[in-house]
Every structure is written in structure tokens, then in C-alpha cells.
Amino acid sequence: MTAPAAAYDKALDLITRVRGVRGAMLVSAEDGIVVAEQLMEGIKGPAVSALAASLATRLRRAMEAAGVGASLFWHLQAEHGALLVVPTPGGTLVVAVAEPDVNVGLVRLELLRAAEVVG
Amino acid sequence: MPDEIKTLSSQLAQDPDSLLFLRLGELLRQKGQLDAAHRVALTGLERHPHLPDAHDLYARILADKRDYERAFDEWDMALRIAPDHVGALKGLAFLYFKVGDVQQAAAHLEAAQRVAPDDPGVAQALAMARGGGPGGGSAEAGAGGSAAAEPEPIAPAAQPLEEARVFAGLEGAQEGLLLLDASGRVLGGALKDPSGRDVTDAVAAYLAGVSQEAARTVKLLGLGRWTGLAAEGSLGHVHLAPPTGEALLLVVRDRAVPMGRLAIIAQRAALAARRWLEGGAHA
Numbered sequence: 001m002t003a004p005a006a007a008y009d010k011a012l013d014l015i016t017r018v019r020g021v022r023g024a025m026l027v028s029a030e031d032g033i034v035v036a037e038q039l040m041e042g043i044k045g046p047a048v049s050a051l052a053a054s055l056a057t058r059l060r061r062a063m064e065a066a067g068v069g070a071s072l073f074w075h076l077q078a079e080h081g082a083l084l085v086v087p088t089p090g091g092t093l094v095v096a097v098a099e100p101d102v103n104v105g106l107v108r109l110e111l112l113r114a115a116e117v118v119g
Numbered sequence: 120m121p122d123e124i125k126t127l128s129s130q131l132a133q134d135p136d137s138l139l140f141l142r143l144g145e146l147l148r149q150k151g152q153l154d155a156a157h158r159v160a161l162t163g164l165e166r167h168p169h170l171p172d173a174h175d176l177y178a179r180i181l182a183d184k185r186d187y188e189r190a191f192d193e194w195d196m197a198l199r200i201a202p203d204h205v206g207a208l209k210g211l212a213f214l215y216f217k218v219g220d221v222q223q224a225a226a227h228l229e230a231a232q233r234v235a236p237d238d239p240g241v242a243q244a245l246a247m248a249r250g251g252g253p254g255g256g257s258a259e260a261g262a263g264g265s266a267a268a269e270p271e272p273i274a275p276a277a278q279p280l281e282e283a284r285v286f287a288g289l290e291g292a293q294e295g296l297l298l299l300d301a302s303g304r305v306l307g308g309a310l311k312d313p314s315g316r317d318v319t320d321a322v323a324a325y326l327a328g329v330s331q332e333a334a335r336t337v338k339l340l341g342l343g344r345w346t347g348l349a350a351e352g353s354l355g356h357v358h359l360a361p362p363t364g365e366a367l368l369l370v371v372r373d374r375a376v377p378m379g380r381l382a383i384i385a386q387r388a389a390l391a392a393r394r395w396l397e398g399g400a401h402a
Contacts, residue, residue, distance in 0.1 A: 044339055051336040059350055062325035066371050067312030068355030079343030
């Protein structure tokens with residue numbers, strides 16, 4: 001990943017300005033380490049990023065084995081919110097934590113835009 | 120009948136907005152010309168989207184084509200428009216029979232009987248559902264005119280749920296639905312890749328532990344219980360859901376199936392899986 005810190009901030013800004021998004025992170029898909037974050041207070045970034053990366057790895061392998069190709073976007077739904085993730089070709093996960101009533105389509109769009117910025 | 124089809128086709132061509140498509144579509148269905156019936160019904164439905172009979176006709180054709188999920192949607196839509204629609208009530212009862220939910224099937228048939236107490240098809244199907252009817256039935260009898268040019272035995276009371284087939288009657292049960300336990304052991308269903316190769320075990324292995332990880336992740340975020348995981352792939356979509364505890368349900372479809380529709384398919388499959396798991400059928 002070669003994007004400068006300003007590009008990370010720009011990428012995260014794209015996501016966090018969407019209403020209902022509680023925070024966003026860039027995570028290294030390989031080791032689950034936080035690369036950059038804009039999270040609301042109380043969200044345990046490092047722990048969430050580690051689990052998100054692990055889930056992403058399992059999911060990617062399962063999807064490839066199932067013949068549905070590379071994972072472009074995934075959305076973990078829960079009773080009181082959601083985790084939305086776009087993997088980038090460069091090995092970064094662009095992650096958003098959102099309220100349950102967030103506009104998923106809009107967040108997906110911004111995650112994809114952010115992924116382009118990050119590369 | 121061929122003359123009537125020709126006449127109706129001609130009249131419909133002259134007056135495309137008329138309701139003749141209902142009769143024409145039904146005749147074509149009865150004759151087994153399902154593709155033609157499908158086109159007629161769909162065109163009629165586009166012109167009359169709020170007509171419950173149009174949804175009912177379309178559902179019967181879909182059921183004959185064994186596209187039960189979409190048939191369910193259409194009958195469900197007919198009932199939303201007209202809650203007492205006998206055809207839709209019978210159609211849904213038929214589909215509930217198909218998945219072994221005799222209770223729901225009987226409830227829909229009882230509702231149909233309240234609306235049409237003299238309908239012999241309803242009475243016959245209800246008797247079967249309650250276990251007092253003939254030993255073999257047919258989709259025609261069970262759904263009261265819906266589905267199947269060739270009678271298909273459903274014997275709902277005698278065959279409540281095929282124990283070995285958790286997803287019996289659901290679309291893609293042998294190629295796009297998978298039920299796993301927490302350790303990745305396959306409990307039901309099967310998975311094939313686009314080339315037709317069986318990939319059940321490989322996918323199951325990769326998904327072992329996903330349910331627990333998803334649960335930990337949302338717990339860490341204070342988001343309560345996880346309810347599903349939808350993923351978009353370059354060639355297809357997948358949806359994961361926890362039917363019970365740590366069991367995991369996977370639904371896979373190609374990209375032509377929208378994510379929202381996939382979620383509905385997953386909900387139904389999860390319901391079937393939950394009933395099966397709670398019934399201890401896999402033990």
C-alpha cells in the first residue's frame with residue numbers, strides 16, 4: 001500500500017460522512033492491523049480489525065472454493081448495527097461500522113470509492 | 120382447446136389490456152405449454168400488477184415449472200392484495216406441503232375453506248393434511264388447481280418432512296444450499312461450482328468457525344446478535360445465516376440473483392433448517 005496518510009484520511013472521510021456510519025477503518029487484510037481509523041469513542045478498533053480480517057480471509061477462501069469469484073463487498077448484519085467491508089486489490093480492507101438503519105447501498109458506494117483511493 | 124387458444128390469442132392481440140390473458144394463460148398451462156403460458160402471464164401482470172388473479176396465474180405457472188420460491192412470492196403478493204384469495208391460499212398450502220410444514224399448509228387450507236366452504240379440492244386437501252385423506256394426493260388436488268400437469272404425490276400427512284433432506288422442496292437444495300455445524304461438518308444440502316463440480320467439503324472446511332467469529336465481532340461492537348452475512352462476489356453472491364446457535368447456513372447464487380432476493384431465499388432456508396435442527400432429524 002503506497003497511498004499517503006492524507007489519502008487515507010480522504011478515504012475515511014468519504015465513509016464517515018454518510019449518516020448512520022459510526023466509524024471507518026482501513027485494515028491490513030493479511031494481519032488484521034489497523035492502518036488508519038476514524039471511529040466513534042468506545043469502538044475497540046484493534047480487536048474489531050483483527051476479527052474482520054479473519055472473517056474476510058475465511059470468506060474469501062470459501063467464495064473462491066464455491067466458484068463465485070473474489071469478494072467485492074460484504075455486509076455482516078446484526079440486531080443493532082452492521083459491519084460493512086470492501087477488500088481492495090492491494091490487500092487492504094475498507095471497513096465501516098454502522099447503525100442498523102443505515103443506507104447500505106450508499107455506504108457500499110462510498111466504501112468502493114474509498115477502496116479506489118486507497119488502492 | 121387449440122381453437123380456443125387461437126381465438127383468445129387473437130382477441131388478446133386486438134385488446135392487449137383485456138383480462139383474457141388470464142384464461143389464455145391458464146389454458147396454455149393446462150396444455151403444458153409453460154413457456155407460452157409464462158409469457159402471457161408476465162405480459163398480463165405487467166399491465167395489471169395489482170390484479171390478484173394475475174399473480175395467482177403466474178404463480179401456478181411458476182409452480183408447474185418447479186420454481187417454487189418465485190411461486191411463493193407471487194401467491195404471497197396475491198394474498199397481500201386480496202387476503203381471501205382462495206387460489207393463493209391453496210397455492211401456498213401446496214408449497215408448505217412441499218417443504219413438510221403440514222401445520223402451515225392446514226392453516227392456509229382452513230382459511231381457504233372459510234372463504235369457499237363448497238370447494239371440494241380444499242376439503243380433499245385438508246383431509247389429507249389432517250391425515251384422514253387418501254394415501255396419495257396430487258399437486259392438483261393439494262393446491263386446488265395449481266401446478267403439475269402430471270400429478271405429483273405429496274401425501275403431506277404421511278410424509279411430514281424427509282429427514283434426510285433438510286432443504287426438501289427448496290430451490291437449489293442440491294447445489295446452492297448448505298447447512299453446517301460449528302465445526303464445519305455438513306448437516307444438509309450440497310454445493311456445486313459453476314462447472315458442476317461438487318465443492319461441498321472444501322467450502323465447508325473454510326467456513327468452519329465463521330459463525331463464532333461473526334458472533335464475537337458483533338459482540339465486540341455491541342451490536343447484539345448477528346443475523347446474517349451477505350457477500351458480493353465477482354461471479355456470484357453468497358449469504359450466510361445462523362439458523363440456530365452455532366450452526367451455519369450458506370446460500371449461493373449467481374450474480375443474476377439480487378442480494379435482496381438472496382436474503383429472502385436465505386430466510387426461508389434458515390426457517391427450514393431451524394425446524395429440521397430443532398426436530399432433531401439429523402441426530
